[in-house]
């Protein structure tokens with residue numbers, strides 16, 4: 001089968017990751033602005049998915065952004081030209097995801113890789129951990145060295161994928177081996193500065209969502225501000241952990257600074273699924289297109305181990321999911337008041353972002369978060 005490297009639409013301009021925050025963080029009024037011309041959508045920063053044939057690139061994209069069930073990916077056809085997926089109309093993640101067909105031939109004259117790499121925020125290289133990965137490593141080396149020359153600012157992410165088939169020991173050993181070989185190859189050509197990040201991933205569990213979350217977080221200029229706001233919110237509300245989720249993809253775009261444990265993340269992901277599914281079933285609209293999540297979306301789930309999960313809408317695409325103890329939930333009024341301040345602050349963050357994004361300003365904004373502390377006194381925030 002022939003591989004075609006030309007993309008369907010013309011590309012223009014050069015880009016910075018500051019473009020990555022969403023223009024539309026609210027409802028209604030900005031709706032029309034979102035449907036920009038295709039040229040404008042091309043100017044969105046890109047995340048590239050590259051790797052050998054059958055390594056799992058299309059499956060990752062379909063599972064994370066299109067809610068395909070992992071088993072259905074068994075029937076995916078091989079990609080034979082670059083597939084550009086603009087997910088920004090349904091998601092906070094205002095990027096284009098480009099899925100490449102198998103390994104890229106850098107000598108193909110129809111493939112203008114320099115131009116493609118120049119507008120890229122992150123390159124994800126997928127390695128099939130269940131297969132012999134020597135050739136994949138050689139291709140990884142060629143790909144990242146070419147990409148680094150064209151755009152040294154991009155992030156290089158390596159997904160050691162399909163690890164569901166490996167034992168825990170084997171996973172660690174594979175990661176160590178791939179890490180060592182890839183970095184040795186770079187050191188041999190004097191590219192020690194090129195930093196590769198490694199993730200163990202599988203579409204059969206939440207690891208792929210976690211890894212994608214980290215990739216996306218690195219591209220959000222407002223991340224430190226969001227983390228700061230979350231820290232203030234949870235410490236003043238008696239909450240143990242809070243995630244700011246992109247609802248459609250279940251990527252968390254920020255969390256407070258306490259360590260993330262996989263189980264908590266999975267619980268919160270499951271909660272989003274439950275909320276969307278139940279909303280779809282009981283939605284007043286016949287079709288559930290985009291109506292399952294709105295300003296009214298809110299859910300409380302009490303687990304039988306005195307833990308409470310609390311979900312609330314923040315923006316059109318984002319929701320806050322908190323984990324807290326039942327005792328803390330008794331002060332729901334306080335939590336709700338603090339949430340109100342938090343939500344307002346988040347809107348301010350993105351309003352500032354939207355008004356400055358043309359100037360590529362990376363400075364974190366300082367919104368007011370007049371949260372109330374646990375005992376009811378106002379806390380000076382940020």
Ligand SMILES: Nc1nc2c(ncn2[C@@H]2O[C@H](COP(=O)(O)OP(=O)(O)OP(=O)(O)O)[C@@H](O)[C@H]2O)c(=O)[nH]1
Pocket residue numbers: 051052053054055056057058059060070072073074075076077078079080100101102103161162163164165201202203204
């Ligand atoms: N066990 C396992 N299989 C996976 C995983 N991800 C993808 N696969 C399988 O890998 C096969 C290839 O997946 P694709 O997504 O088509 O691979 P691709 O890299 O897009 O392939 P090309 O389009 O040919 O470049 C499919 O049968 C998937 O079901 C995973 O995490 N674990």
